[in-house]
Amino acid sequence: LRIAIISVGREILRGRVLDTNSNYLARELTALGHQVVRISQIDDIREEIIWEVKYAASSPVEVIITTGGLGPTSDDITIPSIAAAFDTPCFENKEALKIVEERYRYFYEKGAVESPDLTPERKKMACFPEGAVPLFNNVGAAPGMKWEKNGITIYSLPGVPAEMKYIFENHIKPDLEERNIYRERFVETPCRDESLLEKYISDFKKRNPDIYIKSVPEKFGKEVRIKVVIGMRGDREKIEELLTSLAGEFLKSIREPC
């Protein structure tokens, strides 16, 4: 599956927050055998979100994952903006409202909030487009969203990393597990100079057109041994063995000095 990730939040664009969410998602999705084709970080402005979701939906992807902007404050507008990108309104989702109510009651009983009431700010978190499914959040209060629309599956996750991870692990990962997966392996070469190593890489790539192979840039230095990364797609059970044999074959093809 080809996947676009969109992180919503001005704090990222101001450099106050390092977007580790998209890195976590990219790593997990790659390990599941999928292909992240694009990541973007945008402002929590309605038009920007609409524009970006339309841009992603018009590119060749099967899945869009957003993070951020599901909370109770006035700049938390991700879900209504996604709905608007598909010319759809959002309205109170009963199941989502039950989750929000249950979570605030829980936080009230723990003494973490002043009241369990469903204020307008809290109710807002249950505004979903028609057909969207709320995803239970066991860490915070805002439910995530899964929405199948126009042949694309859209997942919306909160921006707080612990909440994002909980919903990914418990709702998205089980959806996206597959048998045929993509895996990568790092291999240390005896070479110090990327520009000399390059010809062994392109020769190897010619003999193995289905693999991905690339050197990992390094600062120059006497002690440097440049690594390459080899990636391929294959059966979950056999892939590690195949990568080991490819790595050995590549190392044998190199002539020093390089």
Added chain:
Amino acid sequence: LRIAIISVGREILRGRVLDTNSNYLARELTALGHQVVRISQIDDIREEIIWEVKYAASSPVEVIITTGGLGPTSDDITIPSIAAAFDTPCFENKEALKIVEERYRYFYEKGAVESPDLTPERKKMACFPEGAVPLFNNVGAAPGMKWEKNGITIYSLPGVPAEMKYIFENHIKPDLEERNIYRERFVETPCRDESLLEKYISDFKKRNPDIYIKSVPEKFGKEVRIKVVIGMRGDREKIEELLTSLAGEFLKSIREPC
């Protein structure tokens, strides 16, 4: 100035590398008083780079900064792809070639590379569009690029963080320093619940329409004291004092419990 940042490199999309470059640039550019409006991470595929640069150039920005893809390997294609996005070829830039030659001679003398020769892979790093200016790189070998095109200033930096930072500090920062700047301040409130704090924020925003104010999401908890961030634009010399007085005024407006 409104700025878009584009990080080029498959390693980011696979989750192998956390893109700290864009976070560094966002923080530095914010501190200089500029506004990063969008960050994206894309694959090192010619069409993807062309597409993304065109998309950024068609949005309301004055500056585009790219990182990654300036090295000697076959997937280092950022500068020719940027040139192609503006329907311009790239060709050997004499000044850039001198930098590449000088840098490889230096690394050869240090014993870090096998030869100082200008191989085709190394020459490739000096391929610039007409009118572009190479930026000296004191850490690695690949020169950065500054290119004024169609009213937009495009800066291209290497992806290795130390090289990126060197070129930013020495070439871009002096270009972009301004008197009228944007600054932010964190303020700890006595509140534990974002949804209750929200009305004090929106009231304060109504009285001070030119500022930016937002609560910082937190997990729920008894000991939590929610922070807000207040941002504003003003003269470099007076801005800290103005923020201190705004912060005090905001805290006075809050009624507990919240």
